[in-house]
Amino acid sequence: MISAIRIHLQGIKTSLAVRMAYRADFFISAFIMLISEFFGPLLTYLIYSNETSLPGWSMYEVLLIQGIFLLSKGVSFPFFFGMVWNTLERVHDGTFDLLLIKPRSILQMVIVTGFDSEDLGKLIGGVALSGFALYHLPRPDLYEWFNFVALFVVSLVVMFGFALILAGLSIVWIATTGI
Amino acid sequence: MIIRVENLTKIYKTYERGNTFREAVYSLFVRKPKYVEALKGISFNIEKGELLGFLGPNGAGKSTTLKVLTGILFPTGGKVDIMGYTPWKNRKKYVAHIGAVFGQKSQLLWDIPPVDAFYLNKAIYSIPDKSFKKTMDYMVELLDVGDLIRKPTRLLSLGERMKCEFIMAMLHNPEIVFLDEPTIGLDVIAKDKIREFILEMNKQGVTFILTTHDLDDVERLAKRVIVINHGQTVFDNSIDALKSHLGEKKVVSVSTHNPLPSLEMPGVLVKSKISEYNAELELDVGKLELNKFIDYINKSSIINDLSVQSLPIEDVIKDLYS
Numbered sequence: 001m002i003s004a005i006r007i008h009l010q011g012i013k014t015s016l017a018v019r020m021a022y023r024a025d026f027f028i029s030a031f032i033m034l035i036s037e038f039f040g041p042l043l044t045y046l047i048y049s050n051e052t053s054l055p056g057w058s059m060y061e062v063l064l065i066q067g068i069f070l071l072s073k074g075v076s077f078p079f080f081f082g083m084v085w086n087t088l089e090r091v092h093d094g095t096f097d098l099l100l101i102k103p104r105s106i107l108q109m110v111i112v113t114g115f116d117s118e119d120l121g122k123l124i125g126g127v128a129l130s131g132f133a134l135y136h137l138p139r140p141d142l143y144e145w146f147n148f149v150a151l152f153v154v155s156l157v158v159m160f161g162f163a164l165i166l167a168g169l170s171i172v173w174i175a176t177t178g179i
Numbered sequence: 180m181i182i183r184v185e186n187l188t189k190i191y192k193t194y195e196r197g198n199t200f201r202e203a204v205y206s207l208f209v210r211k212p213k214y215v216e217a218l219k220g221i222s223f224n225i226e227k228g229e230l231l232g233f234l235g236p237n238g239a240g241k242s243t244t245l246k247v248l249t250g251i252l253f254p255t256g257g258k259v260d261i262m263g264y265t266p267w268k269n270r271k272k273y274v275a276h277i278g279a280v281f282g283q284k285s286q287l288l289w290d291i292p293p294v295d296a297f298y299l300n301k302a303i304y305s306i307p308d309k310s311f312k313k314t315m316d317y318m319v320e321l322l323d324v325g326d327l328i329r330k331p332t333r334l335l336s337l338g339e340r341m342k343c344e345f346i347m348a349m350l351h352n353p354e355i356v357f358l359d360e361p362t363i364g365l366d367v368i369a370k371d372k373i374r375e376f377i378l379e380m381n382k383q384g385v386t387f388i389l390t391t392h393d394l395d396d397v398e399r400l401a402k403r404v405i406v407i408n409h410g411q412t413v414f415d416n417s418i419d420a421l422k423s424h425l426g427e428k429k430v431v432s433v434s435t436h437n438p439l440p441s442l443e444m445p446g447v448l449v450k451s452k453i454s455e456y457n458a459e460l461e462l463d464v465g466k467l468e469l470n471k472f473i474d475y476i477n478k479s480s481i482i483n484d485l486s487v488q489s490l491p492i493e494d495v496i497k498d499l500y501s
Binding site for chain 1: 246249250251270271272274275277279281284286288290291295296298299301302303304305331
C-alpha cells in the first residue's frame with residue numbers, strides 16, 4: 001500500500017515537472033481552464049442578479065450544486081480519468097508495451113502515468129465554489145456531511161467505472177493484435 | 180538454464196479490409212477474419228550469462244517472440260520457463276527480474292531530464308535509496324553521461340538518449356535484458372560505447388537477448404545466434420558456425436602482372452572480373468586450399484596485389500533469410 005502511494009506521488013511529481021517544463025503553456029492553459037469552468041457559475045450569477053431564478057432554488061444552492069460537480073470532476077479528471085487518453089495514445093503509438101514490462105498492475109500504471117495536472121484547476125475551483133456557496137447556506141449537520149461524503153465517493157466510483165470502460169474499449173477499438 | 184522455450188506458437192487474428200471506399204464501408208458491418216501464424220513451434224534454451232543474437236527478416240516473428248518472452252503477449256501454444264516463471268502468467272513478479280531496451284520506443288520522458296524518469300522507475304521497482312544511487316552512479320560513469328542526465332531529454336542526441344535508456348532499463352539490476360535494435364540510427368562512436376557497456380554488463384553475469392538488423396552488433400557482441408524466418412528456427416548455433424554456414428569460403432581480390440589464367444576450376448567462383456589483370460573471387464577453401472590457389476595464380480600471372488577476407492556475414496544471413 002505504501003509502495004503504491006509512493007508511486008502515485010512520484011507520478012504526480014513527474015507529471016507536474018512535465019507540465020512545468022513549458023511555463024507559458026502551463027499558466028495559459030491553467031487560466032483558460034479556470035475561465036471555461038467558471039462559465040457555468042457566472043451564468044448562474046447573471047441569472048440571479050437580473051431578478052430571475054430557478055424555481056425553488058436559491059442562487060447559493062445552485063452554485064453549491066455546480067461546485068460539487070466541479071469538485072467531482074476535480075478529483076476524477078486529474079487523478080484517474082487520464083487513463084482514458086493515456087491508454088488511447090499508448091495503444092495508438094504502440095507504447096502500451098512499455099507499461100506491461102513494469103512490475104505493477106497495468107491499471108495502476110495507466111493511472112500513474114496518466115495523471116493530468118492541468119485538471120487540478122477543477123479541484124481548486126470546486127473547493128472554492130463549494131466553500132463560497134456553503135458559507136451562505138445553513139450549516140449541514142454531521143449526518144448530512146456523512147451522507148454527502150458517501151454519495152460523493154459513489155459518484156467517484158461511477159466516474160472511475162466510466163473511465164475504465166472507455167480505456168478498455170480504446171484497446172479493443174484501436175489494437176486487436178497490436179498488444 | 181535461465182530460459183527454456185518449447186514449441187512456442189502464436190496465431191494472430193486480424194481482419195481483412197479492402198482498399199476502396201465501398202469495401203471500407205462494407206467492412207464496418209461485415210469483417211472477414213484472417214489468421215496469421217506468426218510463430219510455428221519455436222524451441223530453444225538459453226544459459227545464464229549468454230549473449231544471444233536473435234535475427235530474422237522483417238515479419239519473421241522476432242518481435243512476437245520477444246513480446247511473449249517479456250510477458251507482454253499470450254502465446255497460442257507452447258511452454259516458456261524463464262527463471263522459474265511463465266512470463267504471461269506471473270507477469271508482475273517476472274518482469275521485476277528483466278529489463279528491456281527498445282531502440283524505437285523510449286521509456287524516458289521527452290520534456291524532463293532522464294534523472295526524473297529514473298526516479299519514477301525507482302518508485303515503480305521499489306529500489307532502496309542506497310542501491311539506486313550506487314547503480315545509477317556506476318552506470319552514469321560507465322556510459323559517461325554525468326552532465327546529460329539532468330538536461331531535458333528532448334535536448335539530448337540520439338546516442339545520449341540511448342545511453343540513458345540503458346540506465347533506465349538496468350537500474351533495478353535485471354538478470355535478463357532484452358534489446359530490440361538498441362543501436363539503430365546511432366553513429367559509430369555511440370555504437371561502440373553501447374557495445375562496450377553491453378559487454379561489460381554481460382561479464383558481470385547479465386544475460387542479453389539482442390534483436391537487431393545490424394550484423395556488426397551481432398559479430399561484435401553475440402556468441403550464439405538464433406535465426407528465425409517465417410515463424411520457424413532456421414539456425415541456432417555459435418557465431419563461428421554461422422560464419423562457416425556457407426562453407427569455408429574466402430573473398431579474394433587479386434591483381435596480377437600478366438593476364439589472369441582460366442579461373443574455371445572447382446571451389447572458385449568469379450564474383451567480378453574488373454579487367455584481364457584484376458578480379459574478385461569467392462574461394463571455397465574446403466575444395467581448393469588457399470596456398471595452392473595463390474601458387475597457381477602467382478606461377479601463371481605473377482601476383483601484384485592480393486587481399487583475402489572472410490565471407491561477409493551478410494551473405495550468410497541473406498542465404499538463411501531466403
